[in-house]
Amino acid sequence: MKTRGAIKFVVWAALAVALCSYALYAHETGKIDQMYYHSTKLDGYAVNTKEFFNATKENPALLQIGKADEINGLMAVPVKKGDLLPKGANGVIEKKIVDEGKRAKVQGDKLVVMVPWQIKESKGFKYRDRFIHKGVKTDPWSGVWNVAMTIGIGLCLGFMAEGLTDMLGWKIKKIEHFGH
């Protein structure tokens, strides 16, 4: 029983470590981000919202407008509905918002962001309405990837724990539901 438990533990622990390492690798290399921030569902400017989170009306952020495959720093890449997002983008400032000019506006070759976030309310919760996630379309396959990884890691960790208790010789008996 203990030997079988040890084999079970080692096999499932190895699989768990492999899956967990792959998950961390996917995060570190930006694979998860690329699946999430995949394409755009509206016309506007792809941006990295972290770069101008502290901007205010008095001290707005000036983003350089231009085509690029990757966003580094204060950049705004014009995108059309359905375009793939450039690497590093985590939100799209809709053209309509830019045209309104209340939160962001175009000045020459710069996109001026004045209100990067505002307080809104939904279902009894107040939240910061930011540009992050706005206009972003996730790769539909990321759903399958997420669920497969979640179930896979759950299975490996569950059987690993079962193997561990068997290996340690803990006698886990089946519950007698109708006995005493």
Next chain:
Amino acid sequence: MFDFTVAGHVVPIFLLVLTGFTVGVVGGFIGVGGGYMVTPALIVFGFPGYMASGTDACHIAGKSVISSIRHRQLGNIDWTIALSMVGGTMLGVELGVRLLVYTKNIGLSGVVLLAASVAVMLGLFIYTQVETQKSHKKLTADRKAGKEIGREVKVSTLPLFFQRIPIMPIIKARKARLVISMWVIVIVGVFTGVLAGFLGVGGGFIRVPALVYVVGTTSHLAVGTDLVEIIVSGGYGALRQSMEGNVDFMAVFFMIIGAMMGAQFGSLATSFVRGPAIRYILSYSLILATVGAAMRLVYVLTGGTAEWLAFIAVVFTLGEMVFLCLFICTLVWFAVRHQNGKTVPEWVPPLVVTA
């Protein structure tokens, strides 16, 4: 600290591991996903509401796999009931989501959602609490009379009514030792699925009482069987939420690491107790969640003027998570003390097993 680039927040890893652990203990013990506890916790950590809800749905699926593996080893799963219910649950969840979209379109979503949550949970709490107290009294009386006490004691006669419904096909659930029309199980799945889909939760806190009081399984079998249902309904919910872009996988990952330890403890803890102990903790979980939802309902109905109510509701929900976890740990500690012949409070012996 870890930068959750998808959710757009930097949160300490230990907070997510701790949340996973705590909800793992509670979920493994009473057979719920714990969505009504995790979503507010993630919102407090700074996740946007939609991201909190989607991330929670995904974490529930993974955590339920871990708990189900241990419950399978403990013999707490009736596969006949679980598989009969799956189709009904999926259909129900889809209907519930569509009902939610409809109420949202007519502008009733917030109030209807909260009012329905409060009504359902309050009703379930009252029935479960009254029945469990009667069972506890019966256990105490039998123990004093020197009778042998079974693992499960129920005083509800509702299951007998449902088991007598003679609509084919009739199925025989060997593990649960009951014979019942498959349609009863399917309809329970649809009904609990509608509520789960409408309320945006896994539905365990509705399905466990339904399995006990409608289908007639023991509390232990209801917990294990429900966790299998949650893998299916949670997995489906996780897929939908992921495709909508509402899931931060790395947050799910860290919560599952915590849940691995918590779910083991919660699942194994069921072997120390009798059925009514599980139902007691389920009912406390229901009333605490009801109070949290009621506070948010009052906040919405008062037009959001009493801001402190929304804050207290979130704090209350988080407190509930910790309270239930500590309650289960204490119960197991008392059970071990009782097994070793040491003194325990008077209410404990009827609720725990001695060997």
